[in-house]
Amino acid sequence: MLQFWFETSLRPGELQALQWNHIDWDRSVARIELNQVAGVIKGPKTAAGIRDVELSAEAIAALRAQRSISELKGEPWSTDAQIRKTLWQPVCKRAEVEYRNPYQVRHTYASALLTASANPWYVASQLGHEDVEMVFRTYGKFIRDDYQKPKPEFRIVGEK
Known part of the structure; x- marks a missing residue:
């Protein structure tokens, strides 16, 4: 589950509400259309929250193992507190990593994509944001300084 989570950056409630029939194995995507909050499954807060998240080979492998x-x-977990207390805290302790909120999984994912020069609009769509404002505000420090700067014109010698 952790491998899948780090490969997709789902919100904890989206992870909890994800169902096997939301996985398109042929297209390698997870359809995110539900969120679980305090044991109640409902739709996302915004229309952008309904989305197809691309699944890497590692995410697919994790799903196959998890199935x-x-x-x-x-019974599956019904609250984010259950994930935090029974999985996240013990994993942080065992890995000797200072505790941080599980939401940091999303930040790690977004930061890694941006550091690898992913298009901020793509990152926003994968995270379920309506536009890039949150991406720029939260992760702007990871976007290369020369992102979308015009490239200098090159001319072949002797060409006018």
Whole structure:
């Protein structure tokens, strides 16, 4: 689950509400259309929250591994507190990483994409933001200084 989470940056409630029938294995996308808050499954806050999240090979592999585990388990987590207390805190402690809010998964994902020169509009769409304002405000420090600067014109020698 952690590998899938880091590969998709879903909000905790989106992760909890994701259902197997929302995975398009052929297109390698997860359809995000539900969010779980305090045990209640509902739609996202904004229209942009309904989206297809592209799944990397690592995310697909994580899902395949998780499916067999999920089928053996009982009730899924219904609150973000359950994820935080039974998974996130123990993982941070075992990894000897200072505790940070699980929402940092989204920040890590967005920062990594921007550092790798991903288009901010793509990042916004994957995160479920309506536009790039949040991306620029929150992650602007990770966008290259020369992003979308005009390139100098080149001419072949002897050409006018």
